[in-house]
Amino acid sequence: MIELFEWPPTRSQRAKWVLEELGVPYKSSDVNLLQNEQQGEPYRKIQPLGVVPALKTPNYSMFESVAIVLQLIDECPEKKLAPSVGSAERAMYYQWCVFAGTEMDPAIMLYFNNSMRPSGPKHDPKLAERGRDDFKIRAEILSNTLKAREYLLGNSFSGADILIGHSCFMARHVGLMDQYPILDSYHNRLQKRPAYQRAYEGYLI
Numbered sequence: 639m640i641e642l643f644e645w646p647p648t649r650s651q652r653a654k655w656v657l658e659e660l661g662v663p664y665k666s667s668d669v670n671l672l673q674n675e676q677q678g679e680p681y682r683k684i685q686p687l688g689v690v691p692a693l694k695t696p697n698y699s700m701f702e703s704v705a706i707v708l709q710l711i712d713e714c715p716e717k718k719l720a721p722s723v724g725s726a727e728r729a730m731y732y733q734w735c736v737f738a739g740t741e742m743d744p745a746i747m748l749y750f751n752n753s754m755r756p757s758g759p760k761h762d763p764k765l766a767e768r769g770r771d772d773f774k775i776r777a778e779i780l781s782n783t784l785k786a787r788e789y790l791l792g793n794s795f796s797g798a799d800i801l802i803g804h805s806c807f808m809a810r811h812v813g814l815m816d817q818y819p820i821l822d823s824y825h826n827r828l829q830k831r832p833a834y835q836r837a838y839e840g841y842l843i
Contacts, residue, residue, distance in 0.1 A: 770814065
């Protein structure tokens with residue numbers, strides 16, 4: 639059976655959400671970040687960076703939330719959470735999946751780390767403002783894409799929505815979504831999905 643190593647609310651919810659959407663049986667194992675369980679040798683053998691999520695299957699172990707979502711969707715093509723390989727729609731699917739991890743998340747975390755994170759280095763207001771500005775640019779790009787469609791690829795929900803949807807969850811959690819009603823409405827639609835509600839149980843906002 640698949641084993642998901644998680645600690646909510648973190649990027650591990652992406653992996654949990656896709657597992658719930660796919661209806662794949664899995665075991666959830668908490669890695670308590672507050673007690674530094676992520677630094678223990680057993681977990682480090684699975685995730686050498688000591689962060690969540692990580693995934694262990696009978697055939698392989700892997701980490702990185704975006705990669706986990708892409709892999710699991712590819713293993714279940716009958717669920718149709720990704721367009722056909724080589725299609726124009728697949729190109730847009732890849733674009734938005736990567737955009738979540740390389741563009742949205744860094745901007746959100748730059749703001750969070752320098753304005754709200756309760757421990758660690760002293761907050762830097764200039765870096766927090768840079769994070770907010772970076773998020774603004776990216777939020778406007780997404781808003782322009784979503785203003786005439788229900789999901790990123792049109793009327794069909796896909797793995798891209800899982801990945802961008804989690805970025806929206808993070809942005810709302812740290813107070814960055816207020817000025818972007820299109821993006822906020824998009825996230826509200828995603829929250830109505832039963833799989834989302836199971837993955838984010840206790841953290842619906």
